[in-house]
Amino acid sequence: MFLQQLITGISIGGIYALLATGYSLIYSLLDFSNWAHGEFAMLGAYVAIVFANMVGVPFLIAAVLGVCGAALISFFCEKVVYRHIRSTGAPNMFLMIGAMGMSTIFQQVANLVFTGQYRSFKFKLPVNTIEIAGAYLGVLDLISLVLTAVILVFLMYLINKTKFGLNVRAIACNAYAARVLGVRVDRSIASVFLLAGSLAGVAGILYGMKYNVFPTMGNIGLKAFVASVVGGLGSVPGAIVGSLLLGVLETFVSGYVSSSLRDFFSFALLIVLLLVKPSGLFGVDVQDKA
Amino acid sequence: MAVLLKVENLKAAYGGIHALRGVSLQVEEGEIVSVLGANGAGKSTLLKCISAVMKRVEGNIEFDGKPISNKPYEIVEAGLVQVPEARQIFAKLTVEENLRVGAGNRKDTDGIKKDFERVYALFPRLKEREKQYGGLLSGGEQQMLAIARGIMAKPKLMMFDEPSLGLAPVIVTQMFEAIKELNKEGISILLIEQNANKALQISDHAYIMQTGLVVRYGTGKELLADDTLSAAYLGE
Numbered sequence: 001m002f003l004q005q006l007i008t009g010i011s012i013g014g015i016y017a018l019l020a021t022g023y024s025l026i027y028s029l030l031d032f033s034n035w036a037h038g039e040f041a042m043l044g045a046y047v048a049i050v051f052a053n054m055v056g057v058p059f060l061i062a063a064v065l066g067v068c069g070a071a072l073i074s075f076f077c078e079k080v081v082y083r084h085i086r087s088t089g090a091p092n093m094f095l096m097i098g099a100m101g102m103s104t105i106f107q108q109v110a111n112l113v114f115t116g117q118y119r120s121f122k123f124k125l126p127v128n129t130i131e132i133a134g135a136y137l138g139v140l141d142l143i144s145l146v147l148t149a150v151i152l153v154f155l156m157y158l159i160n161k162t163k164f165g166l167n168v169r170a171i172a173c174n175a176y177a178a179r180v181l182g183v184r185v186d187r188s189i190a191s192v193f194l195l196a197g198s199l200a201g202v203a204g205i206l207y208g209m210k211y212n213v214f215p216t217m218g219n220i221g222l223k224a225f226v227a228s229v230v231g232g233l234g235s236v237p238g239a240i241v242g243s244l245l246l247g248v249l250e251t252f253v254s255g256y257v258s259s260s261l262r263d264f265f266s267f268a269l270l271i272v273l274l275l276v277k278p279s280g281l282f283g284v285d286v287q288d289k290a
Numbered sequence: 291m292a293v294l295l296k297v298e299n300l301k302a303a304y305g306g307i308h309a310l311r312g313v314s315l316q317v318e319e320g321e322i323v324s325v326l327g328a329n330g331a332g333k334s335t336l337l338k339c340i341s342a343v344m345k346r347v348e349g350n351i352e353f354d355g356k357p358i359s360n361k362p363y364e365i366v367e368a369g370l371v372q373v374p375e376a377r378q379i380f381a382k383l384t385v386e387e388n389l390r391v392g393a394g395n396r397k398d399t400d401g402i403k404k405d406f407e408r409v410y411a412l413f414p415r416l417k418e419r420e421k422q423y424g425g426l427l428s429g430g431e432q433q434m435l436a437i438a439r440g441i442m443a444k445p446k447l448m449m450f451d452e453p454s455l456g457l458a459p460v461i462v463t464q465m466f467e468a469i470k471e472l473n474k475e476g477i478s479i480l481l482i483e484q485n486a487n488k489a490l491q492i493s494d495h496a497y498i499m500q501t502g503l504v505v506r507y508g509t510g511k512e513l514l515a516d517d518t519l520s521a522a523y524l525g526e
């Protein structure tokens with residue numbers, strides 16, 4: 001039972017991590033909370049549903065198209081909305097308000113087009129379990145977990161070992177200096193939106209496979225937000241650790257306490273952490289980003 | 291000598307504040323040119339316009355015989371780099387990573403390797419602290435890093451915005467020595483300073499700015515000999 005819960009928790013945490021890392025990356029570059037991030041996941045899941053269930057392409061191809069869709073929507077949000085808000089020199093609060101607006105619009109559009117109905121992939125998902133050391137582990141959870149781990153390792157490699165990552169980290173430290181030194185700041189930002197959008201797309205599809213696809217499913221973005229604050233806003237490793245912590249906490253609360261208290265515990269964790277260590281577990285100095 | 295940088299009638303504003311009201315100046319190949327002036331004269335604004343991180347209202351800027359690009363990265367690629375005011379190093383990148391960002395627009399791997407050796411020879415302290423975060427360096431070391439980071443872009447012309455600001459006198463002397471050394475190695479220099487004496491001593495030519503205009507021009511020697519200068523324009 002314990003091992004089972006732990007694996008489920010880590011696999012949910014992994015889905016949060018796919019969202020929280022993108023969320024954190026965008027925060028680290030632009031100093032604002034992209035409230036529309038969860039909706040990128042929702043839209044990616046719908047794109048995959050459309051191709052898998054309505055067009056009838058093989059599931060894997062539909063999933064890839066869903067990921068691309070989420071990446072493009074994220075990219076266009078940056079190109080069409082955020083970049084223009086930035087160029088007016090408006091305070092960051094306006095970016096956040098813009099993001100809230102986008103979030104609501106995306107939810108409403110999904111509701112209009114697809115109705116509020118809960119949809120699932122017409123693809124025989126591996127719902128069976130395998131027995132390891134006396135615990136019954138869901139195959140879907142394991143697949144989700146492995147896929148997420150591979151993606152997150154790749155993400156860490158991108159950020160820490162490539163020129164793209166170096167530029168992103170430089171911009172996060174000091175965008176002005178990066179620009180003066182010849183870093184193509186706008187291009188790097190657009191690439192991060194593509195990357196974050198595609199991670200969100202993967203998260204949305206995995207979540208949709210495990211549960212359902214519905215217009216308000218983007219609210220898991222809120223969990224990713226909690227996770228990245230717990231881990232330390234702007235820190236990618238922090239976002240991963242915060243997400244795993246939150247996923248495991250939620251699963252244990254649901255399993256051993258009560259599933260209706262799940263969110264109570266998640267947000268209590270957030271509040272306690274904000275009181276004790278506002279910069280988060282991996283937090284860089286809050287001052288430093290001001 | 292050929293003119294490397296030519297600025298004509300440059301005007302720039304922050305909203306209603308006219309920070310530059312028609313500035314003209316030039317830097318010839320191989321020269322050290324300083325721009326001096328009291329706080330608020332418009333010196334940093336001048337560099338921001340040249341680097342295209344700020345839009346100009348009016349005026350022409352030519353670099354290396356061509357109109358300058360309006361994209362900062364193309365300007366760096368063309369060989370013009372700025373060491374910005376207050377150092378602005380990347381605090382959470384290591385010294386080495388800071389330098390790699392500086393070399394970001396170059397493809398000549400061998401040249402980059404040589405330039406790493408070159409800046410480490412110029413500033414041995416940086417070599418010792420290669421793996422440390424930029425934010426942990428002392429003020430003087432950060433200024434060295436900011437200069438080294440600029441060198442890594444392989445510039446023809448380097449612009450310095452008050453490199454001596456806030457540094458101990460010994461370090462300031464080192465900084466001016468380093469700038470002279472770079473100039474000897476063939477890099478032309480546009481130097482912004484409030485430390486007028488030290489700057490004039492190493493300058494071929496100098497301009498003095500006051501509230502958005504150039505009010506004096508001369509060789510370094512001429513202006514050094516002029517006792518009325520500091521009282522009138524430099525706010526000393």
Ligand SMILES: Nc1ncnc2c1ncn2[C@@H]1O[C@H](COP(=O)(O)OP(=O)(O)O)[C@@H](O)[C@H]1O
Nearest residue numbers: 304307309327328329330331332333334335336
């Ligand atoms: N970001 C800004 N917003 C508004 N006014 C500014 C800004 N930066 C500089 N200024 C104004 O422009 C003028 C020139 O500033 P600056 O170029 O920084 O001068 P200097 O570098 O010679 O001290 C000053 O009057 C200053 O107050």
Ligand SMILES: [Mg+2]
Nearest residue numbers: 333334335375
């Ligand atoms: Mg200045």
